Amino acid sequence: MLDIRLIRENPDLVRDALKKRQADTEIVDKILTLDENRREILGEVEKLKAERNAVSKEIGRMKDAESRQEKIAAMRTVGDQIKSLDDDLRDVDAELTSTMATLPNIPSDATPYGVDESENVVIKTVGKIPEFDFNPQAHWDLGPALDIIDFERGVKMTGSRFYVLSGAGARLQRALIAYMLDLHIKQGYTEKYTPFMVKKETVYGAGQLPKFADNLYKDHEEDLYMVPTAEVPLTGYHAGEILEDADLPKAYTAYTPCFRREKMSAGRDVRGIKRGHQFDKVEMYMFVKPEDSDAAFEKMMADAEETVALLGLPYRILQLCTGDLGFGATMTYDIEVWAAGCNEWLEVSSVSNVTDFQARRANIRYKPEGSKKNKFVHTLNGSGMGLPRVLIAVMENYQQEDGSIIIPEVLRPWMGGVKVIK
RNA sequence: GGAGGGAUGGCCGAGUGGACGAAGGCGCCUGUCUUGAAAACAGGUUAGGUGCAAGCCUACGAGGGUUCGAAUCCCUCUCCCUCCGCCA
Numbered sequence: 001m002l003d004i005r006l007i008r009e010n011p012d013l014v015r016d017a018l019k020k021r022q023a024d025t026e027i028v029d030k031i032l033t034l035d036e037n038r039r040e041i042l043g044e045v046e047k048l049k050a051e052r053n054a055v056s057k058e059i060g061r062m063k064d065a066e067s068r069q070e071k072i073a074a075m076r077t078v079g080d081q082i083k084s085l086d087d088d089l090r091d092v093d094a095e096l097t098s099t100m101a102t103l104p105n106i107p108s109d110a111t112p113y114g115v116d117e118s119e120n121v122v123i124k125t126v127g128k129i130p131e132f133d134f135n136p137q138a139h140w141d142l143g144p145a146l147d148i149i150d151f152e153r154g155v156k157m158t159g160s161r162f163y164v165l166s167g168a169g170a171r172l173q174r175a176l177i178a179y180m181l182d183l184h185i186k187q188g189y190t191e192k193y194t195p196f197m198v199k200k201e202t203v204y205g206a207g208q209l210p211k212f213a214d215n216l217y218k219d220h221e222e223d224l225y226m227v228p229t230a231e232v233p234l235t236g237y238h239a240g241e242i243l244e245d246a247d248l249p250k251a252y253t254a255y256t257p258c259f260r261r262e263k264m265s266a267g268r269d270v271r272g273i274k275r276g277h278q279f280d281k282v283e284m285y286m287f288v289k290p291e292d293s294d295a296a297f298e299k300m301m302a303d304a305e306e307t308v309a310l311l312g313l314p315y316r317i318l319q320l321c322t323g324d325l326g327f328g329a330t331m332t333y334d335i336e337v338w339a340a341g342c343n344e345w346l347e348v349s350s351v352s353n354v355t356d357f358q359a360r361r362a363n364i365r366y367k368p369e370g371s372k373k374n375k376f377v378h379t380l381n382g383s384g385m386g387l388p389r390v391l392i393a394v395m396e397n398y399q400q401e402d403g404s405i406i407i408p409e410v411l412r413p414w415m416g417g418v419k420v421i422k
Numbered sequence: 423g424g425a426g427g428g429a430u431g432g433c434c435g436a437g438u439g440g441a442c443g444a445a446g447g448c449g450c451c452u453g454u455c456u457u458g459a460a461a462a463c464a465g466g467u468u469a470g471g472u473g474c475a476a477g478c479c480u481a482c483g484a485g486g487g488u489u490c491g492a493a494u495c496c497c498u499c500u501c502c503c504u505c506c507g508c509c510a
Contacts, residue, residue: 042472046479056491060440075490374469
């Protein structure tokens with residue numbers, strides 16, 4: 001959610017932001033009209049309410065029955081007017097809010113302009129793309145051969161794009177989760193275990209609703225949503241709260257499964273375990289003072305990078321351009337790892353500075369030291385990281401000619417002595 | 423799933439139709455006193471909207487209703503607690 005004042009006072013800034021995102025700008029005019037309309041009605045109804053309040057107090061003190069009745073009758077009319085204006089106000093308010101809710105955040109000046117993902121900027125590439133003296137296999141061949149990924153049974157039980165990890169495969173994923181959480185704790189994050197199902201308001205607060213309604217799984221009986229990312233419960237964690245200046249920044253990490261309905265046709269992009277409807281992810285999340293969010297962004301980015309670097313995987317960092325930026329983000333870096341069998345870069349992490357966009361929706365503020373006025377915090381989120389794709393990269397990059405997979409050194413503490421999956 | 427009880431400011435808690443944004447206490451802040459602190463005393467201490475401002479409006483779990491007027495009466499919902507049932 002953007003600040004209505006910003007839109008009111010600086011509509012061109014907002015229009016410009018929408019253009020950079022390749023989005024239509026007429027929504028701005030709609031908002032301006034609704035806002036003007038709202039304030040006009042508000043002024044009117046508040047004047048009437050002030051009158052009613054004053055006269056009602058008078059009535060309470062009046063002794064003379066006749067003039068008292070007169071006042072009561074007069075106020076009955078005013079009451080009707082108020083009711084009708086209040087109805088109008090509610091309608092305009094609701095429309096204004098729902099329209100505002102569809103407006104994306106304003107890209108940072110540091111975000112490069114671009115039309116779509118083809119214009120994202122590669123910031124750096126680290127590590128060498130491994131070379132094999134044999135033909136490296138993709139995980140969808142390696143996995144079933146080692147009996148660590150079972151596609152058929154996943155499909156049998158649930159449907160396409162579901163799978164079962166088995167034996168050392170399941171354990172390897174669990175090792176990755178434990179490795180990531182323990183590393184993030186060392187980096188200064190506090191671990192949270194959150195609900196995996198949340199209320200509509202919680203999803204809305206994180207900015208996933210209304211825009212991504214079609215991509216969410218929902219329990220209609222209880223009106224609960226399955227989380228599409230831990231970002232949702234971690235944003236909701238402090239929703240409606242006023243945080244203490246001294247308690248900031250707050251840095252959290254959480255492991256959750258993520259559930260996404262997104263319907264995509266079968267093909268290269270969804271092959272194997274690249275893009276299931278259910279996947280695991282470890283997330284980093286921060287609540288910071290506005291003046292600290294740039295530095296927090298750099299830290300989170302460094303933390304994400306360390307996570308992939310310690311695994312010994314070749315990776316590259318991309319800065320998203322304005323046309324590819326997520327709905328709530330002002331600036332985003334993606335980390336992609338090289339997958340030797342798929343022969344492509346896979347996105348495993350996305351780190352974003354959301355500024356006050358989620359905080360405004362979820363109403364998360366803090367009391368600045370020595371100031372009376374509460375301010376919205378800035379929030380940042382970053383994956384650290386998406387499990388299936390890291391699993392793919394480990395499997396494919398650490399494979400050997402006989403189809404076995406060497407376990408990276410950093411994961412061995414959680415592998416119970418297993419050094420090679422064969 | 424059934425029965426009952428409850429929800430008021432940072433916390434405790436009073437308030438059953440009229441000067442109540444809300445008594446009292448605790449906590450916190452400021453001042454007086456003090457070398458300093460404590461104590462005592464005095465004052466202050468919710469958030470949002472709107473307006474150039476003075477101010478005005480809104481909010482006592484949420485939403486609706488009754489009324490000239492609602493923390494207070496009525497309806498619906500949500501959450502919490504106790505007991506029964508069921509259950510990892």
